[in-house]
Amino acid sequence: MKLQQLLSYTRKAVDEYQLIDPGDKIAVGISGGKDSLTMLYALHGLRRFYPNSFTIEAVTVDLGHPGFSTEPMANLCRELEVPYTVVPTQIAQIIFDERKESNPCSLCAKMRKGALNEAAKKLGCNKVAYAHHKDDIVETMLLSLIFEGRFHSFSPRTYLDRMDLTVIRPLMFVDEADVIGFWNKYRLPVEKSPCPVDGYTKRQYAKELVKTLSKEHPGAKERMFTAVLNGNIQGWPQRMPRIR
Template sequence: MNLQKLLSYTRRAVDDYQMISPGDKIAVGISGGKDSLTLLYALRGLQRFYPNPFTIEAISIAVFKEMDLNPVKALCGELGVPYTIVPTDISEIVFKERKEDNPCSLCAKMRKGAFNEKAKELGCNKVAYAHHKDDIVETMLMSLIFEGRFHSFSPYTYLDRMDLTVIRPLLYVPEADIIGFKNQYELPVCKNPCPADGHTKREYAKNLVRQLSTEHPGAKERMFTAVINGRIPGWPEKKGKE
């Protein structure tokens, strides 16, 4: 996938759900993975021509002290995006002090809390997460299997306690295209040192979607359509042009 295709996907999602308003200051969460780096490129590219002017701030929450984020810092410098690294003790708390059997939930909660606080401190009114099309489908399956409900991420969510709006501009981008973009543009992906990486419920859902798609071609696309049209509580209706 080239940059033009990425921007087309992103523009469509932003227009369909009116994610960006004039004057928005958007914090982009950068984990160092392929998804968040692709989101950074997408919003920086969109910023150059989108009719609603907006600014962006890149933020990384340093969960693991040994993770080298210097390549991300260099990329932000090249793109002209302000970049902030927030040091934390999250990994020590989750893995050493609490020794969580299911570390992902607590880690995500603490990481989001630190990210939102820094976003507010920097004067942002919106935060952008890098959830893509496959994430939407996988989350729906996880909700069905583990929670007994039909649910998934919303294109945008207002956090009233923080007075922040979460947006997900990569809503329509398949993970396979993100992998292609990463390879074509040689994104400086940082290795994730998390000991739980690859052993999560999400990884289980990802493998299940892959199996269903192999046995029933088109299944993933149909599941995504079911989510988009499923009238999930809290999901906004499309407002862009069909």
């Protein structure tokens, strides 16, 4: 996927779900993975021409895994001239060494998002961008159906009243396969996840399930994604016509 197509998908999400308002200062969470680095490129590129002017700040929450380096991300941010902040934490130590969590993902995500949101507030940001893409939305819907018994997925835009922050997901129309293509084409400095349970989670199960369904029933993922968009899920903003 070329940058132009990435920007088109990103603008579609921003326009249709009113993700960016004039004067927004957006904290862009970057973990070192392909999704978040692609989002950084997308929002950096969108700034050049989007009618609602906004600024971005890149933020990495360092979980404290041994061997994890933020230097490649720092170099990329310098290249893009995007301010960059690293938030050091002991989340990995707390979860794996002290608590010895057998199912660590939920607690880790909660602590990581909490650290990111606090950093965003300190930086004067009013919005935080998460790098969830189309596959994430479909997988989350399946996880909710299978393990919670409800039709649900995270919203393109969510207001956190306790933090007075708005979470946005500008990659919601981008396929994971396109993210991989963008990563390869633009040689993003991706850091391999040091998490010891990476690839052994319920989300990985949902990812494999979507692949199987799409192989056996071509177009299944797109139809599930359309079902989410049209599902009148509680908390989702109204979808608006695109700005031309």
